Amino acid sequence: MNKKYRKALIAGNWKMNMLPSEAKGFVEALKAEMPKQKSCDVAICAPFVVMPALMKATGGSRIALGAQDVSAHDKGAYTGEVSIAQLKDIGTKYVIIGHSERRQYHGETDELVNAKSLKTLDAGITPIICVGESLDQRERGLTLPHIEYQVRAALTAMSEEQVRRCVIAYEPIWAIGTGKTATADQAEEVCEYIRGVIRKAFSARTARSTTILYGGSMNAGNAMELLGKADIDGGLIGGASLKPTDFAKIIAATAQESAHE
Numbered sequence: 001m002n003k004k005y006r007k008a009l010i011a012g013n014w015k016m017n018m019l020p021s022e023a024k025g026f027v028e029a030l031k032a033e034m035p036k037q038k039s040c041d042v043a044i045c046a047p048f049v050v051m052p053a054l055m056k057a058t059g060g061s062r063i064a065l066g067a068q069d070v071s072a073h074d075k076g077a078y079t080g081e082v083s084i085a086q087l088k089d090i091g092t093k094y095v096i097i098g099h100s101e102r103r104q105y106h107g108e109t110d111e112l113v114n115a116k117s118l119k120t121l122d123a124g125i126t127p128i129i130c131v132g133e134s135l136d137q138r139e140r141g142l143t144l145p146h147i148e149y150q151v152r153a154a155l156t157a158m159s160e161e162q163v164r165r166c167v168i169a170y171e172p173i174w175a176i177g178t179g180k181t182a183t184a185d186q187a188e189e190v191c192e193y194i195r196g197v198i199r200k201a202f203s204a205r206t207a208r209s210t211t212i213l214y215g216g217s218m219n220a221g222n223a224m225e226l227l228g229k230a231d232i233d234g235g236l237i238g239g240a241s242l243k244p245t246d247f248a249k250i251i252a253a254t255a256q257e258s259a260h261e
């Protein structure tokens, strides 16, 4: 399907790494190595306490600020949570929602992922909604039904216009942080399937306009092949986003990919 209808995005997911005092040095190194030509949007999703320092360091650059989670509540007595208004106030453009680590370690359900995504859209911020199967589900042949269930649940009660503002990240759990990447064909099979689910649930126009990422051990060496696939519009990068040189190479891979179109 033609990629010209949607935006490419390379988003770093720093997870629980990086100190506020390290953000400036990282951004300077990344800016020095990043291609000047703008072939994709670039974001870094940082821990909450690192975000202000990152915002300051990225000021005026093309690197957008992202968070790794958000509360489903607006405000009030929710100790430890951070609201979408608070994130918006510091200039957040993206929020990762339903990462498998949050689903696994914090018991986040599909209903909560949907609620958080709707809150994020209401604030005019882009949710990066994560879906993905476990190794056990893959081996039992349950990958596609599981992904379909997660995608439909996450997009419940959304208008087509809202769905088009979402980014979906396909992240097979067995490939996250393991060094074991899905092959480009495996990743494309699921990303194409996700687009098909959106087509069935919404429309062809919405399906072709929704950005779909792959995540799971994407690195400087394999990015180009993955990004070359028709339905993979970018990447959600964990480990490799902590190294400016590697992250810059992945960003550069989108330029080479678009040059080949």
Ligand code: PGA
Pocket: 013, 171, 175, 176, 177, 178, 179, 215, 216, 217, 218, 236, 237, 238, 239, 240
């Ligand atoms: P990884 O993480 O690139 O380190 O596998 C990706 C993610 O969890 O978003």
